[in-house]
């Protein structure tokens with residue numbers, strides 16, 4: 001049995017080696033290159049591939065992989081929004097993802113950043129760097145004084161709710177699917193409009209499906225409370241970035257936490273030092289004292305990365321051995 005892995009980073013190697021040690025009967029080979037129509041041939045002779053990338057899995061890429069004889073593909077991440085599902089289906093692909101690798105990684109990041117925005121910590125950091133050690137006028141807001149509105153109550157949303165409750169916040173939630181436990185405890189409001197009207201902090205934990213694209217826009221921001229804090233550690237396209245900028249400029253939006261960005265592909269996880277920065281709007285957001293931009297690093301913890309690698313290999317191994325993988329992705 002042979003498994004080939006793409007885009008393996010240095011920080012993933014120890015976990016990959018751990019898996020190899022535990023599966024001496026499997027030949028594992030890998031590259032640091034992304035899966036593209038050109039690199040697909042590297043997988044020739046393998047029974048399955050383990051992949052992670054933000055770059056799209058286009059029809060051409062999937063075709064090239066099928067031409068190399070591989071149609072069993074295991075993602076090391078959750079999101080499947082960058083796969084040409086029609087083509088995957090047509091070519092008879094079997095795909096798995098890792099839907100739960102560490103909800104805490106992402107929820108924790110959202111909570112930390114939301115609290116930092118409320119306390120205006122970045123303003124203090126920027127002042128400190130200039131040796132301005134005065135307090136006023138950037139007074140903080142305590143988390144316990146906020147109503148926190150959580151959009152999406154899956155694994156990540158639920159951990160985020162617990163953390164914010166730990167701080168003492170009042171938590172409300174909206175989801176089209178009601179979790180019975182949360183329902184019993186009375187967290188759910190009836191509509192997104194109601195959540196927008198009531199929440200001081202709004203955090204998104206829903207997938208990038210067409211119905212959710214630009215759910216945060218000029219109209220929804222208009223419905224929100226003055227001084228709202230918006231948190232997007234989920235998927236860039238959920239937020240109309242220009243609308244957020246208008247909200248920040250008018251003062252309606254107090255602060256914005258942005259770990260995912262609609263223009264992030266090809267920009268995040270690259271070193272732009274000494275090079276021309278490709279996105280003026282993003283540069284403007286990065287420079288704002290009330291905006292916390294991180295380059296899609298909410299997931300990036302040792303706990304999460306270990307699970308991403310190990311669970312993806314487990315899934316792929318099961319598939320190539322003709323067994324049922326733990327977390328198959330439904331195509332189409």
Ligand code: COI
Pocket residue numbers: 052076077078079080296299
């Ligand atoms: C996902 O798991 O879908 C993510 O968003 C994290 C990814 C950048 C590895």
